[in-house]
Amino acid sequence: MSWLQVLGQTFNPLIRGVVRAGKAAVAATAPVASKLMQVARDTVDELARRIQRARGDAGSEQEVVERQLQEVNARIARLRKAYRDNGRLTDREKAEWQRLKARRAALIQDLDDLEAGSFAEDVVDPENKYQSTTVTEQNAHLIDMLTGQTTYGKKCRVCQRAMTLQWDRRVGTPGIRDFFWGCSGWYIVDGSGRHACRHIERLSNDDFRIFMDVTRPEFQMKADEVRRRILDPGRRQRLRQALDAIRAQNKASDIGLSHYRCPVHGESLRLQRKSASNDDFLDEYFLGCPRWLPQNQGCNFLIKLKSPGRITGVLQEAYGIDAGRVLDG
Numbered sequence: 208m209s210w211l212q213v214l215g216q217t218f219n220p221l222i223r224g225v226v227r228a229g230k231a232a233v234a235a236t237a238p239v240a241s242k243l244m245q246v247a248r249d250t251v252d253e254l255a256r257r258i259q260r261a262r263g264d265a266g267s268e269q270e271v272v273e274r275q276l277q278e279v280n281a282r283i284a285r286l287r288k289a290y291r292d293n294g295r296l297t298d299r300e301k302a303e304w305q306r307l308k309a310r311r312a313a314l315i316q317d318l319d320d321l322e323a324g325s326f327a328e329d330v331v332d333p334e335n336k337y338q339s340t341t342v343t344e345q346n347a348h349l350i351d352m353l354t355g356q357t358t359y360g361k362k363c364r365v366c367q368r369a370m371t372l373q374w375d376r377r378v379g380t381p382g383i384r385d386f387f388w389g390c391s392g393w394y395i396v397d398g399s400g401r402h403a404c405r406h407i408e409r410l411s412n413d414d415f416r417i418f419m420d421v422t423r424p425e426f427q428m429k430a431d432e433v434r435r436r437i438l439d440p441g442r443r444q445r446l447r448q449a450l451d452a453i454r455a456q457n458k459a460s461d462i463g464l465s466h467y468r469c470p471v472h473g474e475s476l477r478l479q480r481k482s483a484s485n486d487d488f489l490d491e492y493f494l495g496c497p498r499w500l501p502q503n504q505g506c507n508f509l510i511k512l513k514s515p516g517r518i519t520g521v522l523q524e525a526y527g528i529d530a531g532r533v534l535d536g
């Protein structure tokens with residue numbers, strides 16, 4: 208087992224109840240934020256002492272698990288196809304399907320542990336990069352950036368599936384009153400078009416306390432500044448180049464953006480561009496599940512990059528601190 212996985216397995220139970228989204232924590236009131244900082248520091252220090260070996264590379268470890276997940280999902284897809292073609296499965300195939308689903312759940316847990324481990328490591332290194340901040344109308348893009356990202360620790364009270372941050376799609380650029388928690392069961396649709404779960408929740412006041420890396424360039428900007436930069440026609444070409452480079456990278460490596468995962472398949476989502484793109488830049492790119500197939504034969508889960516904050520979130524994950532350079536100039 209890798210350093211990051213051990214770290215995540217130690218860190219995760221100790222911060223139970225904390226909601227993580229990408230490399231941020233939501234609802235991080237002052238006591239929560241200081242507990243997070245303390246637990247992260249203690250676990251990283253103690254494990255580093257105990258394990259006494261080189262720290263792993265988060266990217267390559269996640270990739271190993273992701274490749275296994277791809278194989279499991281491909282085998283499940285073959286069984287689904289056999290079921291559709293033959294109208295039945297043999298007992299042996301049924302048993303294999305159950306085994307594969309259990310294996311998939313275990314791999315998704317491994318990814319959660321790896322994400323938690325790299326979050327804990329990020330929090331303590333360097334110190335005080337992470338701080339708790341209150342999101343207001345002026346910096347609403349900080350929550351917007353987290354919408355659509357996979358969250359850990361926020362479970363639907365109806366069905367226990369993970370919930371993600373969303374906003375009212377009729378709104379172009381969301382303000383703080385437009386955000387809500389949506390159950391990922393909404394994206395699981397049966398043959399008759401029924402959603403597995405439709406539960407939503409308003410954000411509580413605490414949810415607007417975010418524990419995040421305040422050295423990020425977008426942290427220094429106001430929401431309307433982010434909006435102006437993303438929608439500025441003079442920057443359009445540069446933004447498209449930056450997004451197309453991520454798209455090409457996702458395609459070449461067959462690995463997507465790790466903070467955005469399909470709630471069913473667990474695989475990272477791939478950045479894609481609509482084939483018939485019109486002039487609406489906020490309707491041009493989306494993140495899709497690699498298990499998508501034509502004619503509703505596969506997974507239709509997708510996250511549209513329909514707001515300046517969501518586009519910033521994707522740039523932030525792909526380019527890190529250099530995302531500022533794409534927005535600058």
Ligand SMILES: [Zn+2]
Nearest residue numbers: 363366390404
């Ligand atoms: Zn639910």
Ligand SMILES: [Zn+2]
Nearest residue numbers: 469472496506
């Ligand atoms: Zn999927």
